[in-house]
Amino acid sequence: MKNVLAMILAGGRGERLYPLTRDRAKPAVCFGAIYRIIDFTLSNCINSDVRRIYALTQYKSISLHRHIQLGWNILSAPLGEFIGVIPAQQRIDEHWYQGTADAIFQNIYTLQREMPDLVLILSGDHIYKMDYRKMIALHLEKSADLTVAAIRMDRKLSREFGVIEVERDWRIVGFQEKPEEPKTIPGDPEGILASMGVYVFNTEILVKRLIEDARSDSTHDFGKDIIPAMIGKDRVFAFDFNHADRGGTGYWRDVGTIDAYFEVNMDLISVTPQLNLYDPQWPILTYQSHHPPAKTVWAEEGRMGTAFNSIISNGCIISGGSVKRSILSPKVVVHSYAEVEDSILMEGVDVGRYAKIRRTIIDKDVQIPQGTEIGYDLDEDAKRFTVTGSGIVVVPRWIRL
């Protein structure tokens, strides 16, 4: 895999995840108590033996830089391995990235320097476990110029995805971005093939097509412009995610909205989550600072430190309060008589005595004063916080209550 260079598009603003993305890009949003969203893509790379990786950042990138610098400094430079972060640097042009294809085009000098045979283009926004080696093997077997990873979705969801049209041998013959009337899978009229934003390109073809695109009126996007332009001209194939899905459950999520973010997190506290984080053959790596183990204290009548059906990270203290069906990042403290239910508490959150928290996401380091109720009167909550359509309250970072 030494001839493969991974380029992770990590500049997503994630506007629909606001206010979680107020201070950080979408790939840097916390997920599953101790991870950042980008950890899944980076772990997939490492576990697939892809060890030359650049993450391309743009907006609000400090948090992501810090995370990668602290947590992902694990490869061996003498062996030619690296995880580098490239901020948008206006190397070619004096504007920010105009689209996914422009982000790669603007880094054409990096491709020149690394000179890989294949470029693996990934998104830092998705949560899934995939062995990219399987996809690369198919790419080589088919002598493809471009291979696009595809996942089966219900045809009703076509307006959310780039929809791939294939022939029986999975050669791509059409690609529509978010169509109303999608082309379905041959032999499966209720299914569509959605593009996962995972591409394997032969480097030379990639460069040529990027240049053609850069020199034309275009939105400079892989889905809207590059792939449609290549169909019929180049050898473009789809790759079935099922053949490389390390979880075996077809799990792939674009955590696009707060509601989706909440659901995907909450899946982790079920008895058998769809996303298995316990596979020793496919570890998900992250950065963690050192904290003492989680603990519960107080076991008196009416003052019991308890946690049920929850994820409790290191450094947490459940001190005479109760936690149910919740996800606690490191260093969360729940004080006596407080109740936390169906909530996500990020690092350093402190829940004061007698506070009651329900169906709420609380961002880092927020102090919840004694007796505060959140998630019980949504009209009242909406005066101070973001409340989603399905009634999830989000308490942003830096808020003083």
Place this chain on the structure above:
Amino acid sequence: MKKRILVVEDEESLRLLYEEELKSEGYEVLTAGNGREAIQQLEQGMPDLIILDIVMPVMDGMEALGRIVGKERKIPIILHTSYSGYREDFMSWAADAYVTKSADLGELKDKIRVLLEKGKAR
């Protein structure tokens, strides 16, 4: 209307030579001594084609090429250099043609004619 060509070339004698030769072909010729001057020229108005040397002081042709196509996506550009090795640079593929400098300007003139014809069709 005469077609306007911008010649970007740091060596003055060559610049004058190309200017004379192209004028006698019936083109209007603008000149610049390096990439930065070329980009400044473009702010005054667009030529129909650019001939770009690569090895130049201040800003070389390869860097100017990226900046120009980023702004003016469709203007035809000919890289005109004494060195053939730059063909291997990915960025050089962004030019419409790559012509190695020679005493005989035949190839350069042919490429100019073809690209301007193509430009008409666009």
